[in-house]
Every structure is written in C-alpha cells, then in structure tokens.
Amino acid sequence: DTEVTQTPKHLVMGMTNKKSLKCEQHMGHRAMYWYKQKAKKPPELMFVYSYEKLSINESVPSRFSPECPNSSLLNLHLHALQPEDSALYLCASSQDQGWGVYFGEGSWLTVV
Amino acid sequence: GIQVEQSPPDLILQEGANSTLRCNFSDSVNNLQWFHQNPWGQLINLFYIPSGTKQNGRLSATTVATERYSLLYISSSQTTDSGVYFCAVGEYGNKLVFGAGTILRVKS
Secondary structure, eight states: OOSEEEEOSEEEEOTTOEEEEEEEEOSOOSEEEEEEEOTTSOOEEEEEEETTEEEEEOSOOTTEEEEEEETTEEEEEEESOOGGGOEEEEEEEESSTTSOEEEOOOEEEEEO | OOOEEEEOSEEEEETTOOEEEEEEESSOOSOEEEEEEOTTOOEEEEEEOSSEEEEETTEEEEEEGGGTEEEEEEOSOOGGGOEEEEEEEEOGGGOEEEOOOEEEEEEO
C-alpha cells in the first residue's frame, strides 16, 4: 500500500473548469513532487517543493498552479486546461534530496 | 541534462524464465531507483540503489556508479511481473529523471 495518497483517482473536466488535484503523505518527508505522464511515455517532472518552498518549476504553463499548504499536503490547481493536458498526474515525496522517492497511485485527468 | 537509456525497450518472456534489464546514465548521480509501473498506473518502488547490490525475493539489482550503469535481474518470472520497468536517476535539487522504460510481458 502506498503511503502517498492522491485524490481524486479520476477527473474529467471541461476547458473552462477550475479543479484541483490533492496529495497527502504522512511519512514526514520534506520534499514533494508533481509529475505528469502521457500514454506510453515516462513520467516528467513538473514541480518540486522542498521544505514547503517551490524549488523547481520545469517551465510548466501557468494554467497549472502548485500549492504546498504544509509539509504533508501538496495541491495542483488546474484552470483553463487544454485537451492535450490529459494525462496521469503523479504525486511523490522523499525524505530529502538524494533519498528514495515514493509515488502515489496517480490521478487520471481527462480534459474535454 | 543527464541522459538515461534503458534496454531492451520490449521483452517477452515465458513464465519461469530469467531476465536482465539495463540502465545506462550519462553523469554521476545522487540517486538511482528502479520502479515497476502496473497496468493501473501506480509506480511501485523496487530498489533505491545509487551503488552496490541489493536483493528482494526474486528481484535483485546492481549499480556500478563508476561505470554509470545499473542492472535489474528478474528470476523465475511470473505473469504478475508484466508491466513497465523504469530506471530513474537523481539529478540536481531532487530532480528524478526517468529512462524510457522496458515493457515486459510474461506469458503463461
């Protein structure tokens, strides 16, 4: 069983909607991540939070807005998405830089 | 940035067979992990292995950091081993870079 919990597991949204993906970990990890995975491709890093501060933004469009309310929670706010943003969104956490990274089960997003 | 190459891209095995998956990387790393992605999308940690050798049941892994490669061994394969195997290496600032993966199919 994963110790990184993501909700919702499936989300269908229109291009004008605003929605959020949520992630929670209770392992006391200080780094949290969002990855995006398209079909038949490897996961690609979007954002890294380290000690609740945004440390890496991989040039992600502003229609994706991350938020880290505390060390256990990570949100990804979605607004005005495009159909090509449909993908599996994976949250992950690690104790710190250079330690093992643990992934949640992912949120399947479909933009219609 | 760092380059990660996995081979083979696809592999079909008969149940009970053994296999070796390879991961080459282009620079020194502070993290190397092997993952198994199941059909439902979940990435399951297999090994955290920036160097050395580890074993877990029928799986084992070896990383030779000085030569920039890692190997994942699967022995006595089972149909439940099917899926995609990813190697991922740690670059600067917690960034984990994934290889393209090896798609494994185990036939009964």
